[in-house]
Amino acid sequence: MPMSYYLILSAAMFAIGVLGVILRRNPLVVFMSLELMFNAANLVFVAFSAYHQILDGDLFVFFVMTTAAAEVAVGLALMVAIFRAKRTIDLDEMSMLKG
Amino acid sequence: MDIGVLLVYGILGLTVIVSAVGLIVSRNALYSALFLVVNFVAVGLLYLALGAPFIAFAQVTVYAGSIMVLFIFVIMLLGAENLMLDEPLRGQRALGILLVVIFLAEIVLYYLLRTTPLQAIPAIPQTFASPAEIGMLLFNRYLLPFEVTAFILLAATVGAILLSKHEGPTRPKPGIQKPETPVEG
Numbered sequence: 063m064p065m066s067y068y069l070i071l072s073a074a075m076f077a078i079g080v081l082g083v084i085l086r087r088n089p090l091v092v093f094m095s096l097e098l099m100f101n102a103a104n105l106v107f108v109a110f111s112a113y114h115q116i117l118d119g120d121l122f123v124f125f126v127m128t129t130a131a132a133e134v135a136v137g138l139a140l141m142v143a144i145f146r147a148k149r150t151i152d153l154d155e156m157s158m159l160k161g
Numbered sequence: 162m163d164i165g166v167l168l169v170y171g172i173l174g175l176t177v178i179v180s181a182v183g184l185i186v187s188r189n190a191l192y193s194a195l196f197l198v199v200n201f202v203a204v205g206l207l208y209l210a211l212g213a214p215f216i217a218f219a220q221v222t223v224y225a226g227s228i229m230v231l232f233i234f235v236i237m238l239l240g241a242e243n244l245m246l247d248e249p250l251r252g253q254r255a256l257g258i259l260l261v262v263i264f265l266a267e268i269v270l271y272y273l274l275r276t277t278p279l280q281a282i283p284a285i286p287q288t289f290a291s292p293a294e295i296g297m298l299l300f301n302r303y304l305l306p307f308e309v310t311a312f313i314l315l316a317a318t319v320g321a322i323l324l325s326k327h328e329g330p331t332r333p334k335p336g337i338q339k340p341e342t343p344v345e346g
Contacts (some may be wrong), residue, residue: 063281064279064281065279066272068211070271071207073265074181075177076176076198078184080260080261081257081261082213084257084260085185085253085258086185087218090239094197095185095193098184101204103202104202104204104216104220108213109211109282111211111290113282115286118298121295121298123216124219128313128314129313130224131227131314133263134228134231135321136320136321138232139320139322139324139325141235141238142325151248
């Protein structure tokens with residue numbers, strides 16, 4: 063398969079993820095869009111790893127995965143804590159730091 | 162190229178794009194989560210096609226498995242399936258779509274203006290990214306990042322427990338209350 067197939071697919075996935083982060087107000091959907099963007103980056107890593115026949119790209123994807131898992135765990139715990147304090151997780155309500 | 166191969170890759174790419182679009186347009190957050198699972202599995206199949214079986218199975222077990230279970234658990238715990246979809250800021254949606262189109266145009270432009278064109282991916286040898294090879298690299302050259310990852314996961318675990326621990330007035334912590342002072346009189 064030509065390299066451009068993977069690059070175009072990844073660019074489209076990343077753009078859709080950006081769109082989700084910008085447009086959606088549900089923080090959980092925003093989180094999922096972030097995961098989508100992680101996935102797009104991972105796809106390019108693996109594709110270039112196969113393209114150059116160097117294994118380091120695959121290893122980097124492994125590290126990105128573990129970091130993403132840690133990020134999701136902390137992020138969802140934060141969301142639960144915010145829900146306890148404010149009884150809502152609407153992104154527009156999280157504006158206490160605004161002057 | 163063989164028509165069957167093209168068909169498989171076309172369906173796989175279409176699945177990835179459609180599930181990603183479904184993720185951001187569906188009204189119910191649970192449907193978004195399920196679309197994301199479909200997306201992860203399709204990308205995992207692409208990894209398999211790229212000759213990275215270890216990454217593909219890690220993708221399915223870690224992402225499509227445990228992370229999505231966490232997501233669905235929190236969605237149901239908070240009852241956050243249906244948050245409002247309208248836009249409080251007028252013109253935000255149009256502006257966002259415009260910015261993303263500019264972003265995509267930049268990526269395409271960068272791809273078109275490359276000086277060295279990309280060739281097709283060469284045939285991948287059978288043992289290229291086998292789990293054994295990945296393990297050798299992980300425990301030799303990447304040993305320090307691997308250990309740092311372990312610490313990151315530990316810190317995330319402690320942080321998640323600490324953040325989601327309930328600290329209400331109904332359950333005072335033992336040991337923090339002041340010892341009763343004897344009343345003088």
